[in-house]
Amino acid sequence: MNPSVAQAAAPAAEPVARRPSLVGRTRPGLGEALAEIGVPEKERRMRVGQLWNWIYHYGVRDFQEMTTIGKGLRAQLAERFSLDLPEVTAEQVSSDGTRKWLLRMPPAGPRDRGAEIECVYIPEVDRGTLCVSSQVGCTLTCTFCHTGTQRLVRNLTTEEIVAQLMVARERLGDFPNRTPPEGAFVPGDGGRFVSNIVFMGMGEPLYNFDGVRDAIAVISDDQGLSLGRRRITVSTSGVVPQIGPLGDEMGTMLAISLHAVRDDLRNELVPLNRKYPIKDLLEACRTYPGLSNAKRITFEYVMLKGVNDSDAEARELVRLLKGIPAKINLIPFNPWPGTRYECSDWERIERFSEIVFKAGYASPVRTPRGRDILAACGQLKSETEKLSARARLMLEQGEAETAAAAH
Template structure:
């Protein structure tokens, strides 16, 4: 059975839990997390660090944030107490609140993270998923709160967009997941308590921008976060182990490759424009031909750096042998891998997963054409952590708050 950890009581090792959403307040201090090096230098200058020390101090802080995983400025022990106090008075490096933490029967872990209010806004929540496998550990990261794309097979698409996540909030998902997994040096005995698994090598080896939202609609923040993840003196993930998934924001695809150098995944899901218009409505703006032309021109594309095409298997909708043969025809000349994704059901969905025999027939056709077409094993279905199942609780809470206000007004 799946396990949900109650982090608010009965667990002395659990992280501190913030007040409920209606009581939470934002911290006006900017965070050092998510800043690029130039911004970090400016932050240090603003608290009086001398020019001749800027490069050294920037490197020290970068190391503490991303390699050592410190979550309190006071823990940066190779800097003077005076400097740490100055930094703490002006900046924060705090983590988001963990609202819930669920563990699937297959070991998949899902967190609901709550970020403080920004300006006149209110706290927001996103889901982040960790998928452990024998040869890797993949973290699925969100880029937006909600989504604008309304893909009909995707649970996230049933809620409206609240706002973009900042670079800090994107990077913080990785940092807090690493913290909870004991993935920083020495965390098993000197770091935060409540670690879920012992430290035995690096837990998070891959990051996929496949969580809530469309990353290319939040490109500047996503780009800055990805460059921090790939920085050799930062989180230090290979760009070949970072994948950005897009539903097809064609004008941004070339820029994504040129400015980030990460791997690209395309949420394709159909081989005809009329069907893709229904499943992935962004297709009405940028149809399949335009999307695939952009893929062919993706910077760095080669047999060693293939594009992954994601294809959710929907019973009686897009899973016929004819669809498989057309998929092969469309992708001709593109170094590619096709991930076949059995549909993951969610409450209210009208779709069904293709029969397993049908998926295997589809895969055989694609394989025989020379394309790798692994069938993705569904992970975390029991905790709604599988592909297409993520959905923030923010919308539900907003509706609850609104109804409470309406009830109060009626009572008056």
């Protein structure tokens, strides 16, 4: 028989089933995993604590390193689960030291090629800040934001949000007693590991409330990743009904993407304002749980030349925020291909800042970081969006075929 015919006639190999990763799971999630492999209920709490410590404190990538767990259970875990992290498909390094990672998440199904998102690490003298994403794409279409030009694909899971911090710590050599992977950047001057997290990447965090809430619970647990909630900031464009629950259930710092002092202009810059106007947004801020001078709200204000940067608008901003413990972050606009906006002149930004400062508000001008790799505020957008679009089309086609077969 012709070998090529024999090869063609052979049945297609079954795809290898991917073992689900335990990285990113909550404590209840780890308990469910243990239940799957038959660990008795009375034993699970102890085993969850062991797994938690090994995964989140030590960052292990092999069940065999978990020496406080018996060999038999380690073998069971390894047979059913993995400790995989998302794949780093690209790493860009800015001239200022900012790093942007393009991460590919494991496929969610047979027709899913895996979601791709970006997260950014910003090293500073006194801290290292990780900007994480909460969605693939974004639904808000803010006109000055590059991410807003990429349509929403889906929410990230709790595991996928936590995994961004895990990748960063792995790439920075920030787990105890672990050798960093080849090519990793290990800060050598102290104090530059990930110390702060901001939910300011791709997506609107409060439209993925449950996923973000559960991820924060994992990130802030003092037996594992141990980042205090005062070091975690959730930034929203103004999803008013979820602001109070954010304070009650997560207790993090709050940032508001304000960018305008009039509803007509904010309707254009941040279309969500048509649903939740400035008055309603600021009322939600005034009643934010735990609000105090020690826990101020950060109002983000992108400086757009000739659009929102006049002296009158600076004074109106001060009037609107009266009585709210606040800090105002002035953000020089970060350009991106195709935008119609320009950054305000530096003298204009300084004048705006001076008016706000003299009214008693801290008004730092955020130094643009990572502009040259499109990693600065408002610039994030997956460089493989076309690939993601193809994957989404395949998924939609698969769903249509399944629906047709059901009928």
